[in-house]
Amino acid sequence: MSDLLNQTESGGVMRLAFDRPEKLNAFNDEMTQALLAALEAAATSQARVIVLTGNGRGFSAGQDLAEFAPARAPGGGTRSVAAHLRAGYNRIVLRIRELDRPVIAQMNGVAAGVGLALALACDFRIAADDATLTLGFSKIGLIPDGGASLFLPLLAGFGRGLELAMTSERISAAEAYRLGLVNRVVAAADLGRETDAFAARLVAMPRSALALTKRAFNAAIVPQLAAWLDAEADLQELASHSEEHRDGVRAFLEKRAG
Numbered sequence: 001m002s003d004l005l006n007q008t009e010s011g012g013v014m015r016l017a018f019d020r021p022e023k024l025n026a027f028n029d030e031m032t033q034a035l036l037a038a039l040e041a042a043a044t045s046q047a048r049v050i051v052l053t054g055n056g057r058g059f060s061a062g063q064d065l066a067e068f069a070p071a072r073a074p075g076g077g078t079r080s081v082a083a084h085l086r087a088g089y090n091r092i093v094l095r096i097r098e099l100d101r102p103v104i105a106q107m108n109g110v111a112a113g114v115g116l117a118l119a120l121a122c123d124f125r126i127a128a129d130d131a132t133l134t135l136g137f138s139k140i141g142l143i144p145d146g147g148a149s150l151f152l153p154l155l156a157g158f159g160r161g162l163e164l165a166m167t168s169e170r171i172s173a174a175e176a177y178r179l180g181l182v183n184r185v186v187a188a189a190d191l192g193r194e195t196d197a198f199a200a201r202l203v204a205m206p207r208s209a210l211a212l213t214k215r216a217f218n219a220a221i222v223p224q225l226a227a228w229l230d231a232e233a234d235l236q237e238l239a240s241h242s243e244e245h246r247d248g249v250r251a252f253l254e255k256r257a258g
């Protein structure tokens with residue numbers, strides 16, 4: 001267990017809270033692997049519902065761009081983005097979808113990049129009214145990854161999904177609700193209580209019915225998920241070799257990003 005992921009369990013609900021609040025819970029390798037391990041352990045736990053959330057004012061700002069930056073610098077490291085996706089986020093998305101119990105994203109604050117992608121891969125999203133969402137990838141020359149190129153149009157529709165992906169517009173929770181990206185929006189002060197109440201409703205439902213319902217929806221809507229995540233990683237690899245990507249990451253790290 002890592003200090004970067006707090007795990008608690010009560011009333012049949014496992015809560016996993018990202019804990020790098022000073023970086024808006026951006027994912028470094030340690031936090032990524034901790035989440036993957038926790039989701040793997042959840043598959044055999046007594047918990048009937050899993051809740052993902054963040055500590056502080058962020059749900060997650062996505063990939064830690066400072067940690068991955070050396071590979072982006074001219075003459076820098078050689079880490080492949082595709083390999084990075086396959087070793088971490090893609091496995092997390094598959095775990096979320098394959099878990100035979102509901103996974104809820106409790107969106108306490110800003111969700112960006114692959115942080116938003118992971119929320120979109122969950123079964124349900126409950127957002128605080130002051131939370132915001134942005135894909136952010138296009139600003140740094142990338143494509144939506146972590147399954148977002150699939151789950152975003154699935155939830156928001158092709159046109160609005162593509163618009164959000166291409167513009168990286170930062171939208172409010174209310175707008176996200178209007179677009180179908182989140183299931184409900186609640187007062188920030190009530191977020192924990194409202195999520196607990198919703199989770200308790202699910203805990204009280206017949207366990208196998210929920211497991212089979214999830215399996216049915218997966219088979220109907222995302223039957224080729226593993227293959228798509230793989231293809232998405234290849235496209236991201238292409239994008240990551242561009243000058244636009246290098247310049248975009250540099251602009252963010254030097255705080256020149258608009």
Ligand code: LHQ
Pocket residue numbers: 022023024026061062063064065066068081084085110111112113114115134135136137140142145252
């Ligand atoms: C961060 C981050 C961050 C590091 C905020 N990293 N520090 C996969 C494969 C391989 C390569 C690349 O990517 C991917 C998948 C991805 O996820 S790509 C997309 C990565 N994420 C982004 O591009 C979002 C970057 N962040 C932002 O645009 C803003 O921070 C948002 C809109 C999330 C929030 O803005 P503000 O509320 O104004 O907060 P802030 O920008 O002031 O951030 C607070 C701190 O968190 C700050 O640190 P500092 O030490 O200066 O206080 C930021 O540098 C840090 N931070 N996101 N992704």
